[in-house]
Amino acid sequence: MRKTVYGNASLAQFDACVIGSGAGGGPVAYVLAANGLKVLVLEAGPCHFDFLDDPAQPPVPRFSNDELKIERRNFIQVHEAIEPRTWRTSEADGERIDALTGNVQGLPKTVGGGGIHADLKMPRFEPTDFQLGSLLSIPNTSFADWPVQYAELEPFYAWGERLLGVQGLAGSNPFEGPRSSGYPIPPGPVMYGSTVVGRGLEQLGYTMFPYPTAVNSIPYGDRPACVNCGFCSGYPCPTNAKGSTAVTMLRQALVSGNCQLHAETRVVRLIPTSTGTAIDHVEAMGPDGSPLTFTADRYILAASPIEDVRLLFLSGGLGNSSGMVGRNLMFHYQTIALGIFDERVHGYRGRTVAHGFADLRGVPNDPTRPLGGITEISGGGFPLGEAAFYKRIIDQLRGGKWDGALFKSLMRQSPGRDRVMVLVIQAEDAPQVTNYVDLDPSVVDLDGLPVARCTYKNHPFEVDAGTFYEPKLLDILQAAGARYAAPAPRDAVPSSQHIMGTLRSGTSAATSVTDPNGRFWDLGNLYASDGSLFPTSSGYNPTMTIVALALRVAAAIVNPASPASVIT
């Protein structure tokens, strides 16, 4: 029988119950456990690390360089057939358009959460990203200032970078905010494809820099240096070189003696006290589907912005006196261009993304530089994804007739894997109260519980920025020597796995769901700690900010008067 309880199994009373074990939950567990609190972590997905809680030996992952297992067979991702999410653009579409919400389904449900699948690109946000409510006035948007500004969050950014082991080069991104310290480890080896694209960037006056990533360029902590196996973005790390919160902070919590983790244990309902001002206990389903009950002094939602909201609505709509629960759902708006080179640039080797540039992030209120986002210089994928890409090409070119000879030529000569480099802008997505998560009125999951429904439509703010910057991506690829440069179609269904908003933090109970420390205005012992807290999306990958905020949420629980004093 496989193990599903990790850490100190003898603990029976808990100061905190963390729901979700990813980039939002792991840091909370770490900080609370390190400060002597007894922590219970409930994770709906399975644990794929042997020895995760064993101080005598490093965790042994069941992960591997296996495209079929990870990309096709959902080893860590949600199975959309039995746990779907639905989507529509607005109420005018009826109950839903489609049974799926797109690639958002790809977020993992496993111990470690989204931090497992990501290649852990870890840039910080820029200081002005926290002030867009004051800086912008865009009709039909809900831009707001963050209740925590960059200066206050900076020490938590630095702490998180140390705990995870983030590689990077301070000062190399000319747009980054002030840093109190450099990156704890230096950049890793370059990928050839980045060098090739870098020629185009240099020619056009852009500044390429090593992408900050939580990947060990050298041995760090008790984890080895990355060997650049290639299976990085979308793939959980088989060697623990990736500094996910699972193998760093969560593991530290589990070996501390103050933490107990239940995998395959799905919280299905939060039960409030009789006064309705706090959570009394949670109801869950165990590994075999049997009902369980857990109790703690406080509860922290860290199951993702979509699943957090789903749980609140499954619990009767808790915490929603503002009417803002689920509102302001955001995804990064991705503008993507592919460059195909005559030579094989072998972008499938390495860390997927080793470099990027931020020149297309833009400046608030500058019409010549609309707010876009950091641009990732990414390698190609692997053969099964390549084959699916070619199928789409053949379908289009041959009108639905299969051309096996062409398919085989494409696979062997590999323009879509071995010769391609991809530029991806992770652009700011304007918050809108009309973009929200609620429960689908009739679609249920395998346990008969209503699934989350996303009502989401892009605003011209981000669409226009994408249209503005797309030709610049093609310019760069051509300057780099790409024979072919093409934009990828932009879909209405959000394709980014960066999910934000829905439990906005703020300074007013009337317009936000949680206070600046992530505590619900309506429920004194309920907190949120993941991307749901974000008032705006920024134009940088969200995970480092999720981690920094989570550390701060936990630090504020330990010492509300001075969260920064908790930093070690």
Next chain:
Amino acid sequence: MPSLTRRELIRVLGGAVVLAKLPACGGTAAGVFGEDDTAMLLGFADVVIPRDDQPGGAELGAIEYIARLVRAFDPPTPTPPVYAGGPYSGRQPFPDAAGQASTSFPANDFATFVELDRVSLAAWKQLLDPETGIEAQLRAGLASARAMTETPPHELSAADFQRLFDAQSDEFRALMIELVTEAAFAAPEYGGNPALAGWRMIHFEGDSLPLGYSQWNGTAHVERADAPLSTANPSDPEPMTKDLHDVLALVVAVLGGRVS
């Protein structure tokens, strides 16, 4: 690798009489489909990936892969051949002291399949439901194809298979393309890609651990000469042809891109 004719493959892999003599081995034997369906599947596999100087879909293990998948729960097991284990396959060596390939190899962890949790089990039971799942979808498509011709499947030509394949539903063709390409280009522990023929054909190194593409030697990352990380490849095993350039130019034009 030596090429088998389709008839030889049918003889080896298909047909109840032959298969009745094969030992049962947890879905890895091709005892799922009868002789005609097996012949049709093999023909369609070679439509998806035609044989030329390199193997086609049939030789790349389509039948073995499909059989292993659709019979993953036959007999019932908590560790069906759905998720290969990790972290290593044993195909790549450990590095030596200089960061290059050594002669020491890890064990094959892929060969030990992972136990499914409750949710994954429910998902895969649904996907592989005999009445509604992948096998049923295949059988329906194969029956449809056989109904379109009076010629026995093992006598059909490549052109016949192409015509029949194109006449099937989008869903069936998409499923076949997905399964055949998975057979050809996934790790061989799933039943296809025999002797790594699929990866070799497309010049892909496959899973790379524990060697990877760089090794930290204490002062710097050392790269492999045969598969560099930060520099250009020593050579191009199969440059793009003019025909492929023409196709790409067309695709790029459709996407609104540019050709240099």
